Amino acid sequence: MANPETDVLVLRKGTHGMPIEQYVAALRERLPNGRVRLARTPAEEREEIRDASFVAGMVLEDDVLDAAEELEVFACAYAGTGHLPLERLAERGVTVTNASGVHGPNIGEHVLGAILRFARRFHVGARRQRRREWRHYQSHELEGSTVTIVGLGAIGNAVCDRLEPFGVETVGVRYSPEKGGPTDEVIGFETASVHDALARTDYLVLACPLTETTQGLIDQDAMMTIDPDAVIVNVARGPVIDTDALVGALRSNWIRGASLDVTDPEPLPEEHPLWTFDNVQITPHNAGHTPKYYDRLADIVAGNARLYVEDGLDADFENRVRI
Structure with missing residues (x-):
């Protein structure tokens, strides 16, 4: 079930050469009354995800997913989700969202x-x-x-x-x-x-x-x-x-x-x-770079995190991926 307050776990991988801490800061700005935590190392990812129900990240490695006991929503930070273990997520009933529109x-x-x-x-x-x-x-x-x-x-x-x-x-x-x-x-x-x-x-x-x-x-x-x-x-x-x-x-x-x-x-x-x-x-796959990437992404993810607190998995999530 959703926590009474917003609780978002962010995994360590950043994108476009921008520190993942910028993404965390953008989420915290939009969720001032919630909790946004960063798993900064592989070990922290495996440990922190055990009790995390709402997780945001670029990728989701198999060993990290193996450790996830309470995962209900994964907010992918890319528009594409083909790199994710979608079959495993579907089997577990995890809702997946993406970053469509950010670019x-x-x-x-x-x-x-x-x-x-x-x-x-x-x-x-x-x-x-x-x-x-x-x-x-x-x-x-x-x-x-x-x-x-x-x-x-x-x-x-x-x-x-x-x-x-x-x-x-x-x-x-x-x-x-x-x-x-x-x-x-x-x-x-x-x-x-x-x-x-x-x-x-x-x-x-x-x-x-x-x-x-x-x-x-x-x-x-x-x-x-x-x-x-x-x-x-x-x-x-x-x-x-x-x-x-x-x-x-x-x-x-x-x-x-x-x-x-x-x-x-x-x-x-x-x-x-x-x-x-x-x-x-x-150009070296560079069209997607923008200094506003994390801000636009945080708008989507923070909004979905609030919906999750209010309605759980019945929420009408923005950018929900059909898997």
């Missing part, structure tokens, strides 16, 4: 920056600046372009919101197109529909989870179908793109360029050919 603003800005970089060809200007070369070059204009966004979750919606003032046409791809979305057009994942969209796409934004449907979605057929003046922006997961097909498309000028925050493999080996293309922007 929307920062990744939306990352995508917009990548698109504008290629539209105005800032990478060409930067190269000529390094050479101290005053020579004009041609650029593109974003207005009137077609942007296809694969995945209309929190990130896809944030991207769409930020594109709205630029006068672009947007196509959204989602599992349930009948639900509609913020884009001008919404389609499903049927191959014919996706290829039809690719043929008229100027900027392809991948913001979907990695599933059986999306793995290898952008393969050689897709590369041959997409408009050759198109740019691909991947902030989803590396395997959504067939890497060999991407390298082949870049070498054959089948696409104008790519902005990759995620790759397959990841990290990208030093000798990989993707490093060598002038029309490829690579």
Whole structure:
């Protein structure tokens, strides 16, 4: 049963190079009358989780879960939960929540920056600046372009919101197109529909989870179908793109360029050919970083902790994961 006062145990792993103590401080600020404790070592995790019913963390190791005798809610600090022992949690009746929505603003800005970089060809200007070369070059204009966004979750919606003032046409791809979305057009994942969209796409934004449907979605057929003046922006997961097909498309000028925050493999080996293309922007899975990460996460988790005290497992938790 829920404790009469909020009691949250935070596990030791942080993210994006930010100390986990910042997350604990954000939770304590939002739960001033509750108890927020930090298990700072592996031994402390195994000991503290024994009587913890509401636990927050990035990961949940098997030995830590083995020690959890009272666990009822695990508040995952990532949007994705595929790394968690979901089957074991389901067997034990543990409610799992995630951090969906935390990344929307920062990744939306990352995508917009990548698109504008290629539209105005800032990478060409930067190269000529390094050479101290005053020579004009041609650029593109974003207005009137077609942007296809694969995945209309929190990130896809944030991207769409930020594109709205630029006068672009947007196509959204989602599992349930009948639900509609913020884009001008919404389609499903049927191959014919996706290829039809690719043929008229100027900027392809991948913001979907990695599933059986999306793995290898952008393969050689897709590369041959997409408009050759198109740019691909991947902030989803590396395997959504067939890497060999991407390298082949870049070498054959089948696409104008790519902005990759995620790759397959990841990290990208030093000798990989993707490093060598002038029309490829690579960032080290960094789009998710924001100094406001723990604050946004704490808003969700603190709210759910209060609901848990009031209603137990019958609470209408924000970001509840169906497992």
